[in-house]
Amino acid sequence: GKAEGLAGNYVMGFLEDQQGNVWVALFDSGLTCLRHTPFSGFGLREGLPTDDVQAILQARSGDVWMGTNGAGLARLSDGRVTTFTSKQGLPDDVIMTLAEDAAGVLWVGTPRGLCKIVGGRVVGIPDPDRVLQSGIRSLVAAPDGPLWIGTNAGLCALQGGRLLSVRPAGDAISPAIQAMLIDRAGALWLAGNRGLTRVKDGVAKTYTTADGLAENYILSLYEDRDGVLWAGTFGGGLSRVKNGIKSVTAREGLFDNAAFAILEDEFGYLWMSSNRGIFKVLKADVNDWAAG
Secondary structure: HHHHHHOOOOOEEEOOOOOOOOEEEEEOOOOEOOHHHHHHHHOHHHHHOOOEEEEEOOOOOEEEEEEEOOEEEEEEEEEEEEEHHHHHOOOOEEEEEEEOOOOEEEEEEEEEEEEEEEEEEEOOOOOOOOOOOEEEEEEOOOOOOOEEEEEEEEEEEEEEEEEEEEEEEEEEOOOOOOEEOOOOOOOOOEEEEEEEEEEEEEEEEEEEEHOOOOOOOEEEEEEOOOOOOEEEEEOOOOEEEEEEEEEEEEHOOOOOOOOOOOOEHHHEEEEEEEEEEEEEHHHHHHHHHHHH
């Protein structure tokens, strides 16, 4: 946290860049870059439009994109910051989520709609049926399929140039979809305020605390190198999803029961963010504990 050199304690997200540096997106405190040397900050003084960063993504080009809470979208490229706002065509200056597709197109989700960045220009996505009117919370691009869109009112997709509302068969899904992930088997995972859902071949299977989840309100998802899925909750700790569900909390030694974002490092640690800073756990320890 702050005591160790972070610019702030309220960490919204993580990114490991192509050089192995970890960028930390901070609420009200800009960015902090965790290099192999001490923390270095990046905020208003360095050219960001605001210190309130809530989404971060590195494109395959190497550019780092940052979504802010009210000041639009910022791109850091070769040390220079370029800002896109509603004046350049963004649907909203509040950026909730970012995703890059297989073609290298950057997709931007806001409370007022969807757009993409093509050739340095903002291109809005028409929504004549108001499919996205509840606001976008999360995005994930399927490698060979649609752009999946998690909203405050369920699951949507952009396919063939059309925005569609999607209702999978099987179990009910969370109405507000906070995070999404496509695993190595091609299944779509949805996280929200009513549990964790796996969607495969159009059929949904939902898991809740009754199945071992730490908490039904899930904020973050991460698939590690071994194919294990990790779910970070709002206040119930961390859940490990592989051959069943096991959850670890502060009672078992976790620093905090909230995990806003999850990232794995090369040394076998899982890093998590919270409103008390960042913390890590040795993945092998949690795996051993889960094995019982």
